[in-house]
Structure formats: C-alpha cells, structure tokens
Amino acid sequence: MRLILADDTVLLREGMVRLMEEEGHEVIASVGDGQTLIAAVTRFADAGEPPDVVVVDVRMPPTHTDEGLRAALTIRERWPDIGVLVLSQYVEKAYATELITSGQEGFGYLLKDRVMRVEEFVEALDRIGAGGVAFDPDVVRQLLARTTHTDPLSKLTPREREVLALMAEGHTNQGIAGKLFISQSAVEKNVNALLDKLGIAPEPGYSRRSLAIATYLTN
Amino acid sequence: MRNHDGLLRRSATTLTGVLLGSLLAWLEFAFLLVGSLGLIPIVAAPRSRERVVRFAHRCARQLAVLEQRRLHRFHRVDDLGPYSDRQAFQYVSRRWPIGALGGLVLLVLTFGLLVAASMISAWIAGGTWSLIEEDGGQVTTATVVVIALPGLLLLYLNVMGIVGVADLDAAIARRYLAPSAEDVLARRVSELTLSRAEVVQVVNDERRRIERDLHDGVQQRLVALGLLLSRARRAKDPVLAADLVRQAHEASERAVADLRDVAWRVYPTVLDHLGLRDVIADVAERSSIPVNLRYDLTERPPTSVETVAYFVIAEAVTNAAKHSGAHTIEIEVGRSSPDGDRILVVVTDDGRGGADPGGRGLGGLAGRVAAVDGTFQVQSPPGGPTVVRVELPCV
Numbered sequence: 001m002r003l004i005l006a007d008d009t010v011l012l013r014e015g016m017v018r019l020m021e022e023e024g025h026e027v028i029a030s031v032g033d034g035q036t037l038i039a040a041v042t043r044f045a046d047a048g049e050p051p052d053v054v055v056v057d058v059r060m061p062p063t064h065t066d067e068g069l070r071a072a073l074t075i076r077e078r079w080p081d082i083g084v085l086v087l088s089q090y091v092e093k094a095y096a097t098e099l100i101t102s103g104q105e106g107f108g109y110l111l112k113d114r115v116m117r118v119e120e121f122v123e124a125l126d127r128i129g130a131g132g133v134a135f136d137p138d139v140v141r142q143l144l145a146r147t148t149h150t151d152p153l154s155k156l157t158p159r160e161r162e163v164l165a166l167m168a169e170g171h172t173n174q175g176i177a178g179k180l181f182i183s184q185s186a187v188e189k190n191v192n193a194l195l196d197k198l199g200i201a202p203e204p205g206y207s208r209r210s211l212a213i214a215t216y217l218t219n
Numbered sequence: 220m221r222n223h224d225g226l227l228r229r230s231a232t233t234l235t236g237v238l239l240g241s242l243l244a245w246l247e248f249a250f251l252l253v254g255s256l257g258l259i260p261i262v263a264a265p266r267s268r269e270r271v272v273r274f275a276h277r278c279a280r281q282l283a284v285l286e287q288r289r290l291h292r293f294h295r296v297d298d299l300g301p302y303s304d305r306q307a308f309q310y311v312s313r314r315w316p317i318g319a320l321g322g323l324v325l326l327v328l329t330f331g332l333l334v335a336a337s338m339i340s341a342w343i344a345g346g347t348w349s350l351i352e353e354d355g356g357q358v359t360t361a362t363v364v365v366i367a368l369p370g371l372l373l374l375y376l377n378v379m380g381i382v383g384v385a386d387l388d389a390a391i392a393r394r395y396l397a398p399s400a401e402d403v404l405a406r407r408v409s410e411l412t413l414s415r416a417e418v419v420q421v422v423n424d425e426r427r428r429i430e431r432d433l434h435d436g437v438q439q440r441l442v443a444l445g446l447l448l449s450r451a452r453r454a455k456d457p458v459l460a461a462d463l464v465r466q467a468h469e470a471s472e473r474a475v476a477d478l479r480d481v482a483w484r485v486y487p488t489v490l491d492h493l494g495l496r497d498v499i500a501d502v503a504e505r506s507s508i509p510v511n512l513r514y515d516l517t518e519r520p521p522t523s524v525e526t527v528a529y530f531v532i533a534e535a536v537t538n539a540a541k542h543s544g545a546h547t548i549e550i551e552v553g554r555s556s557p558d559g560d561r562i563l564v565v566v567t568d569d570g571r572g573g574a575d576p577g578g579r580g581l582g583g584l585a586g587r588v589a590a591v592d593g594t595f596q597v598q599s600p601p602g603g604p605t606v607v608r609v610e611l612p613c614v
Contacts, residue, residue: 011470012439012443015447059434064431115446116448116454118449118450195567
C-alpha cells in the first residue's frame with residue numbers, strides 16, 4: 001500500500017517508516033503536523049496518486065490537542081476513498097463515539113501504543129486499506145462497559161462476548177477464528193446467535209457489520 | 220567623617236524638600252483659587268456638579284503625585300498611597316498652609332544668614348556695617364561676641380522650625396494619603412487572593428508541562444523502543460535483528476535518561492539533601508552558556524524559599540540558553556541587606572533582551588514567587604541585558 005504518516009515525534013516516525021517498508025508498504029510522505037499533512041495529501045491527490053491510507057497522530061503541533069484528529073476529519077470529508085488510521089494517546093470516548101457513529105468505512109481509531117504490537121498494527125492497517133474498520137480493543141472495551149444496552153449483553157455467553165468485541169474492533173470471521181483458535185464455522189454460529197440476541201440485523205460486509213455493532217454499543 | 224557627610228547631605232535634602240514644598244504651596248493655592256471658579260458653573264448648572272468635582276479631584280491627584288515624589292525623594296516618606304482622587308483633593312486643600320509656613324521659615328533663615336554674613340565680612344574686613352543701618356558703626360570683636368549668642372539661638376530655633384515643617388509635611392501627607400489599617404488589610408487580602416489564584420494556575424501549568432514531558436518525550440521513546448524490538452523479533456535476517464536489538468538497547472538508555480530529566484524537572488530531590496548552593500552549582504555546570512555564580516548565603520534558607528529560588532534560577536538560565544544568545548550569565552544569591560531577612564536572587568545575561576515577563580516561563584515564575592510573598596522583576600530591554608531580580612522573605 002501507499003501510505004502517508006503524520007507524527008510529530010521524528011524518532012517514532014522514522015521507526016514507523018522503516019517498519020512499513022519492511023512490511024512491503026511504500027511511505028510516500030511523512031510529516032510532523034496537520035497542515036503539512038493536508039498539503040501532502042492534496043498534492044498526491046491532485047497528481048492523481050492519492051495514498052491508500054493515512055496514519056495520523058491526534059496530538060501534534062502547534063497546540064498538541066487534537067490537530068491530527070481535525071486533519072483526519074478533513075481528509076475523510078474531502079477524499080472519502082482514502083483510508084484513515086487515527087492514533088490517539090488516550091481513549092477519548094467522545095471522539096471514538098463521534099468517529100464510530102459517523103458510520104465510515106476504511107477508517108480506524110487505535111491507541112498509539114498499539115504501534116508497538118506490530119502484528120496488530122499491520123493487520124489493522126491492512127483492514128483499513130481494504131475498506132474495513134479497526135477500532136482499538138480498549139475503545140471497544142469501554143464501549144461495552146458503558147453501553148446502556150447492558151441487559152441484552154448479559155444474555156450473551158462468554159464466548160459470544162469475545163466474538164462481539166472482536167467484531168466491534170473490525171475483525172473478519174477469519175481473523176476472529178484465528179484469534180480465538182476456533183473454526184470459522186464456530187465463529188459464524190456465534191455471530192448469528194449474538195446478532196439475534198442483540199436484535200441487530202445482519203449486515204453484508206465485515207465493516208458494515210462492525211459499524212452496526214459499534215453504533216449499537218454507542219447508542 | 221562619613222557621618223558628618225551624611226548629616227550635611229541630609230540637611231541639604233531636607234532643606235531642598237522644604238523649599239520645593241513652599242514653592243508647591245503656591246501652585247496648590249493657585250489651584251484652589253482656580254478650582255473655586257469651578258463653583259460658578261455649578262451654581263449655573265447644578266447638574267454639572269458631579270463632573271466639575273471629579274475633574275477638580277483628578278487635577279488634585281496630579282499635585283498629590285508631585286508631593287508624593289517630593290516627600291519620597293527628600294523626606295524619605297515611602298508609605299503613601301494608594302489613595303482616591305477625593306483624598307488627594309482633601310490633602311491638597313489642607314496642605315498648602317504648611318508649605319507656606321515652610322516658605323516663611325526659609326525666608327527668616329535667609330534673612331538671618333544674610334545679616335550674619337554681612338556682619339562677619341564687615342568684622343573681617345574692618346569695615347563698617349551698612350546693611351542694617353546706613354551710618355552703621357564699626358563691627359568690633361566685642362559686637363560679634365555679644366551678637367553671636369542670640370544669633371546662634373535664633374539659628375537653632377530656625378533649624379528646628381525647618382525640621383518641624385518637614386515633619387508636619389510628612390504627618391499631614393500620611394494622614395490623608397496613607398492607607399488606613401483597614402485599607403492595608405483589604406489590600407493584603409486581595410494580594411493573597413491573587414497569589415492563591417496564581418498558585419493554582421502555577422500548579423496547573425506545571426502539571427500540564429509534566430504531562431507533556433512524559434507524553435511527548437518519554438512515552439514516545441518507549442513506543443519507538445517497542446517498535447524496534449517488534450521489528451527485531453520479526454526480522455528474518457539475524458544480522459538485521461542483532462542490529463535492531465542494539466538500537467533498541469540504545470533507545471532504552473535514552474528513554475531512561477529522558478525519564479531522569481523529567482523527574483529532575485518535576486522536583487530536584489537533591490535540593491533536599493544537598494541544598495541550594497550545590498544544586499545551583501549543578502545548574503551552572505549543565506548550562507550551555509558559561510555561568511558566573513556568586514553565592515553569599517551562610518546558612519540554608521527554608522525549603523519553600525530554596526525551591527522557589529532554584530526554579531527561578533533554573534528557568535532564567537534555561538531561558539537565557541534558549542533565547543538570548545548571551546555569552547555569559549551571572550547568578551547572584553545573597554541577602555538583600557546585611558541584616559535583612561530577605562533573600563535576593565539576581566540572574567543577569569548579556570544577551571539580546573526582549574524577554575516577555577508575561578510569557579509562559581516567566582509568568583509561571585512570577586506566580587511561584589508571589590506564592591511565597593516575594594517580589595519578582597524582569598528587566599529586558601531590546602539589546603539586553605536581561606535581569607531577573609527576585610526577593611524572597613525568609614520567614
């Protein structure tokens with residue numbers, strides 16, 4: 001994939017660039033703040049070669065608050081086809097909710113520390129690149145803990161809860177099967193059962209499905 | 220000899236003060252006369268009363284400020300103000316007779332001195348004494364001896380009169396322009412409220428800075444370190460893997476060093492067991508610009524004062540290193556007066572000046588200093604030098 005990285009810590013940016021190259025991706029630009037990021041995306045998009053995914057840190061200069069997030073929203077608005085992965089320092093529930101319920105595909109919201117778990121990070125990037133979604137397990141855990149639909153959730157078996165969490169993160173059935181060491185058909189059974197219990201209509205496509213669940217959890 | 224000098228100088232300043240005071244009396248008297256003309260529009264248009272009175276009071280303030288400067292300069296009266304325009308007017312309208320009295324006393328003195336001078340010159344020159352009487356007789360030694368005693372007595376009375384006028388002047392100024400005990404209390408309460416708000420602000424700023432230090436420094440380093448290790452684990456090539464592990468090891472050392480720095484900035488624990496002198500010496504050593512340190516405190520100040528002094532110095536040195544382009548920095552720590560209980564910290568750099576006292580760093584320092592009841596001044600004209608001067612009470 002062709003990527004643009006935006007992070008103000010040079011050290012980390014360089015590390016990520018190297019990692020992406022080792023994974024066989026191409027980093028076409030790496031920048032240190034939101035404005036430069038938008039400029040870079042504009043430049044490539046205008047040249048007819050937009051990046052597949054943009055990875056952006058929430059906290060960047062000048063104010064170190066939410067520059068990256070605003071840049072991410074701008075990119076989503078102007079170039080809906082470009083995947084965006086937002087890296088955040090904390091789980092900001094308000095952000096997460098806003099982002100998840102916007103019902104977008106090709107979008108991810110991860111805790112920054114996930115970068116250290118290269119497998120998860122790379123997998124999330126791949127999902128986003130393929131038009132899927134990737135929500136941080138911590139975000140999902142918080143959504144699960146705080147959701148107002150606790151009643152239907154309590155009817156789920158422990159296994160179904162695990163599957164639900166992984167679905168909400170944006171994993172495919174195959175990914176879930178791999179993570180839980182069970183067969184894909186067992187995953188499908190669990191998925192159907194839990195969608196039934198929660199009263200969520202089965203959605204076509206994995207990202208639509210996880211969005212439906214995330215939306216359910218945030219409302 | 221020095222005492223003698225001091226006495227002479229003090230006499231001269233007092234004399235000058237009284238003289239200026241008598242001149243100002245004229246001005247005040249004139250002002251009151253003109254001010255009374257202001258009664259005419261009031262009689263004509265009663266609604267203008269408020270405005271005319273306010274204007275008169277505002278003008279009176281200008282005069283009071285002049286008086287205040289004179290009293291401060293020549294009579295060492297420093298405890299005046301703040302006062303309202305109304306108080307200034309009351310003061311000005313009651314003060315002028317004292318000024319006039321001062322003028323009178325000075326006139327008498329002048330006359331006495333003239334008489335004495337002419338007499339003595341006549342006595343020395345052996346001439347006749349023609350100042351008082353046209354056909355004055357010879358001034359003999361006997362005449363001088365006889366006249367000297369009452370003359371000296373009169374001179375003494377006159378000097379007492381001048382001193383008295385000066386005292387009276389100070390007293391009336393204090394009566395009308397010095398804040399009452401209630402005012403002083405009220406002012407103290409508002410100062411404390413302000414400094415409390417500043418303390419809260421300072422604490423918040425500090426916390427924000429610590430958060431940023433941890434997040435933008437240490438945490439990023441750790442994430443980068445994790446990334447290196449992750450890559451090392453995934454590397455197929457053992458040479459590359461070994462290299463990545465080596466890099467990771469270096470990164471971990473840097474992260475630890477970062478963490479140590481952050482902790483040091485949060486609170487230099489060495490301050491507790493080493494004391495201010497050694498910690499400042501350390502700051503001076505770490506500085507990228509050469510530092511001259513003069514430390515004149517014999518015993519250790521209280522911890523709270525030490526901490527503030529340390530932060531003032533550390534911040535000032537950091538600022539100078541970052542922005543000033545200075546060649547040397549001078550740090551002085553000592554008592555503000557030989558027997559005083561206030562500690563004086565002065566940090567001077569010969570850089571380009573133009574430091575902003577309201578900026579983040581310096582503003583925070585001002586708050587810290589206010590919190591322990593100290594005074595904080597920054598002088599930083601464009602072109603330098605920058606002087607940060609802090610006085611801290613040691614109680």
